[in-house]
Amino acid sequence: MYFHAGLILAVIAVTFAVAKYFKLSVELSMLLAAIAAGIVHAGGAIPVRHLVEGSFTYLDVCLIFITATFFMNLLKESGGVAFMVRKIVITFHKTRLLCLFFLTVLLLIPGALTGSGAATVLTVGTLVGTVLSYMGISEKRVAAIIFICAAMSAAAPPVNLWAMMAAAGSNMPYVGFFQPLLVLSAIGAFFAMFFLGAKGKNVELEKALKELPEPPEKMNWLRVGIPFAVLIFLIMAGRIWPFSTPTIGLPLMFVLASVSAILLSPKKLQILRIATETIHSLIPLVGIMIVVGILIQVMALSGARGLISLGVVTLPLWVLFSTLFLILPVSEGLLQYAVAPLLGVPLILLFNMKGMNAIIALSAMAVMWPIGDILPPTAVVGRATVMELKFKGHYYKDFLKTALIPMGFVLLVATLFLIFSNELSFLVGG
Amino acid sequence: MTDRNLLIVKLVSLALVAVALVIAGIQFHDHRNYQEEVVKGPGVTQVKKLSDYFEPLKGSINDCNIYIIDSGVPGGTAFLIGSSHPEEPAGNLTAQLFVENAKLAKGRLIVAIRANQSASRVSRPGDAYPLYYTIETPWGEKKFRMGDRWSSPLDSWPDPEVYVNYPSGQLLAYMDVRNFNRTWPGRANGMITEQTNYAFMNVIKEEGVDIFIDLHEAELEYPVISTIVAHQKGADIAGMASMLLTSTEFRIGMEYSPKSLHGLSHREVGDHSDAVSILLEAPEPFLDRVRGITDEKLLLTGQDEFVVMAGKYGLLYEKIDEKGWPIDVRVGRHCSTVLMIFELWGDFNPGKEVVIQQVPRYDEVVQNGTGYYFRDPSKAKTEDIYYE
Amino acid sequence: MAILNSIISVCYYLISAFVVFVLAKSIIKTKNVQDAILYSVMLMPFILRILRIK
Numbered sequence A: 001m002y003f004h005a006g007l008i009l010a011v012i013a014v015t016f017a018v019a020k021y022f023k024l025s026v027e028l029s030m031l032l033a034a035i036a037a038g039i040v041h042a043g044g045a046i047p048v049r050h051l052v053e054g055s056f057t058y059l060d061v062c063l064i065f066i067t068a069t070f071f072m073n074l075l076k077e078s079g080g081v082a083f084m085v086r087k088i089v090i091t092f093h094k095t096r097l098l099c100l101f102f103l104t105v106l107l108l109i110p111g112a113l114t115g116s117g118a119a120t121v122l123t124v125g126t127l128v129g130t131v132l133s134y135m136g137i138s139e140k141r142v143a144a145i146i147f148i149c150a151a152m153s154a155a156a157p158p159v160n161l162w163a164m165m166a167a168a169g170s171n172m173p174y175v176g177f178f179q180p181l182l183v184l185s186a187i188g189a190f191f192a193m194f195f196l197g198a199k200g201k202n203v204e205l206e207k208a209l210k211e212l213p214e215p216p217e218k219m220n221w222l223r224v225g226i227p228f229a230v231l232i233f234l235i236m237a238g239r240i241w242p243f244s245t246p247t248i249g250l251p252l253m254f255v256l257a258s259v260s261a262i263l264l265s266p267k268k269l270q271i272l273r274i275a276t277e278t279i280h281s282l283i284p285l286v287g288i289m290i291v292v293g294i295l296i297q298v299m300a301l302s303g304a305r306g307l308i309s310l311g312v313v314t315l316p317l318w319v320l321f322s323t324l325f326l327i328l329p330v331s332e333g334l335l336q337y338a339v340a341p342l343l344g345v346p347l348i349l350l351f352n353m354k355g356m357n358a359i360i361a362l363s364a365m366a367v368m369w370p371i372g373d374i375l376p377p378t379a380v381v382g383r384a385t386v387m388e389l390k391f392k393g394h395y396y397k398d399f400l401k402t403a404l405i406p407m408g409f410v411l412l413v414a415t416l417f418l419i420f421s422n423e424l425s426f427l428v429g430g
Numbered sequence B: 001m002t003d004r005n006l007l008i009v010k011l012v013s014l015a016l017v018a019v020a021l022v023i024a025g026i027q028f029h030d031h032r033n034y035q036e037e038v039v040k041g042p043g044v045t046q047v048k049k050l051s052d053y054f055e056p057l058k059g060s061i062n063d064c065n066i067y068i069i070d071s072g073v074p075g076g077t078a079f080l081i082g083s084s085h086p087e088e089p090a091g092n093l094t095a096q097l098f099v100e101n102a103k104l105a106k107g108r109l110i111v112a113i114r115a116n117q118s119a120s121r122v123s124r125p126g127d128a129y130p131l132y133y134t135i136e137t138p139w140g141e142k143k144f145r146m147g148d149r150w151s152s153p154l155d156s157w158p159d160p161e162v163y164v165n166y167p168s169g170q171l172l173a174y175m176d177v178r179n180f181n182r183t184w185p186g187r188a189n190g191m192i193t194e195q196t197n198y199a200f201m202n203v204i205k206e207e208g209v210d211i212f213i214d215l216h217e218a219e220l221e222y223p224v225i226s227t228i229v230a231h232q233k234g235a236d237i238a239g240m241a242s243m244l245l246t247s248t249e250f251r252i253g254m255e256y257s258p259k260s261l262h263g264l265s266h267r268e269v270g271d272h273s274d275a276v277s278i279l280l281e282a283p284e285p286f287l288d289r290v291r292g293i294t295d296e297k298l299l300l301t302g303q304d305e306f307v308v309m310a311g312k313y314g315l316l317y318e319k320i321d322e323k324g325w326p327i328d329v330r331v332g333r334h335c336s337t338v339l340m341i342f343e344l345w346g347d348f349n350p351g352k353e354v355v356i357q358q359v360p361r362y363d364e365v366v367q368n369g370t371g372y373y374f375r376d377p378s379k380a381k382t383e384d385i386y387y388e
Numbered sequence C: 001m002a003i004l005n006s007i008i009s010v011c012y013y014l015i016s017a018f019v020v021f022v023l024a025k026s027i028i029k030t031k032n033v034q035d036a037i038l039y040s041v042m043l044m045p046f047i048l049r050i051l052r053i054k
């Protein structure tokens, strides 16, 4: 069994590496690795049913992802996001710290709803980046701030895909994560913003406003706020009157909030085009989740998943505590969301066994993973950041290096949460 | 790449995907529609439908058979259900063994073999379960569906943002709205799994069930294992059963159903009806996360090197060695435990006895194999064959 | 309530169908070989769900 599972792991690693060498995308390399592993396991046959079945593993998550991003894109297209950024700048241009504070809150919203850091970069990242650069913050610092805040927004509740995927894999309710995730992601985002952005000047209001896109004249707080209110109402209604409301589900809640955004938009939105573009822009992310499901199924089939789990759970705790801050981001850079079921699930098992608070521990891990989205080979959010901000510096020497201190800070705080999970169990809730 | 080549790649990849969809689609379709044969045993006096107790389920996938074995002699009424979680095969195998063999000398026994049909007709994505397993019998192989813990999304879509158990108001994971052992006592206008629990509560009330047993299996990593979980109303019986079984047949624990944990049968059936509710857990290494190759062999033998290794590191709540936990051992445990509980029920409640005959105990099941106790459908009269 | 829940369920099939529609359109349009292959693979769960097979 050890040999067989080890062999499968080797086949996966080699196929993935060779495919990457031939310039295949991460998704296709992973798919090829899964197919190769499946064939070796089945002794030459293709386990078709398992490949197809695996693609369903994260279907629900994909739908949340698609509909939430559609909602955010509508707000962007209707001018709602530009409106909010301008209002923050106009109101607080004299008090720098408050200005930074509200910009951070704004940055946290899209990722919190969609679970994706890329969504933050694409919807509000550029606009906030423009404002920051008119506050005397250097280009590389702006890029680092946007990345860390985007990563923290992905970690922020209610939707944290890593925690959801790992919890689902260990039959653990995704309940009680709201507060620990909020505390961790807020600490990380505010630290990055104030550490990197503290020094500088007040906004050059005229210049900043000139560069920010002009929202439609009729845009106001009600038009921006009501769609969010609809969303929050639907979520709360399901919790407050669960037995007299129908089962709507998060994806449809986002669709309904989107409908309100469309109705309230001061300008006519090309809904079909936005919906098409949303899905199109999400294809890499949805694609990777589908492929990850296929890979996980083949690994479960062949015992490779068991071998990894066994390896993880038989490590002493102190080894985990002192290495997870490296292992989690690096594995995220390598495998994306696949890490949550692969490493997260056995770790939860171990933490439960050792009497730790699994919700706090998983929250801590679920904040460390997104930090890895700046690391190669995938670097999904890091690449999106430099592309959207039209960053001219060097990716590693300027961008990554500037982000290192806040990254280290987040990892340190999260590691402390891991170690002191029981002492922090009062945070569980929501 | 030229446009022509690009077009070829597109067509080829679409064709390959189409082929894969057809191959897998046929397998999924056959699995969902596969009917297991049940030969009505000599004791079965009536076979009703679950929808007889709750009309809206009529014609739905979860309208399972309700087998009634009536001795005709006044006594108590017991209710035994399998496949609350269809990924735990010892449950439905034991329930079917009772239907095909049990004769009653006193009282009545009601049995549901596949309590959550929908979950028994879907496989779990990402976990690579086999679609079927076969049990050796003296007359050939008997094939069963391997199911999932949760009802099929085809019968219950979408899941709520968070699942709120009725009526306790306890928050549970969103997918647990499809978990038959988290949706008790059910809700008439809820999703299909909640409706199914509601229908089962109606069976319990209308038939005047005195004692209710829910058959499960669990991974060795899970603390509630090899045990009898009892509602406080049945604690004396469960405690006594655990003691007697441990001293005569095999080691089995007993624990109280936690009062604050809602949605589970051992809590809600006892709280919301006059019945005493009890849940049995047998060890199933197949469900362990550290398991190695996931296949029918592991499902039936319960032998796994990785799980054994996890045990050596003290990560498990039940012993395991290279002999594993074969299905006959698990079914045998369930048979003996159920029989012991019914015996004690009679001792504690004179006049309400449920006296069961012709059901094998642990030793016999382990010796003869589970399949020995299944009847050959090809030799049975057509009207005696039922489908699950 | 049962009717409402069925209507909602239908909405989910429609959302899935829309995803299939966009994916199909993307396959036709794309100039990138690798994307074309990935998009075809992504169709799998959505198609089987719409057909109510899995």
Ligand SMILES: [Zn+2]
Residues within 6 Å of the ligand: B084, B085, B088, B181, B216, B217, B218
């Ligand atoms: Zn169970």
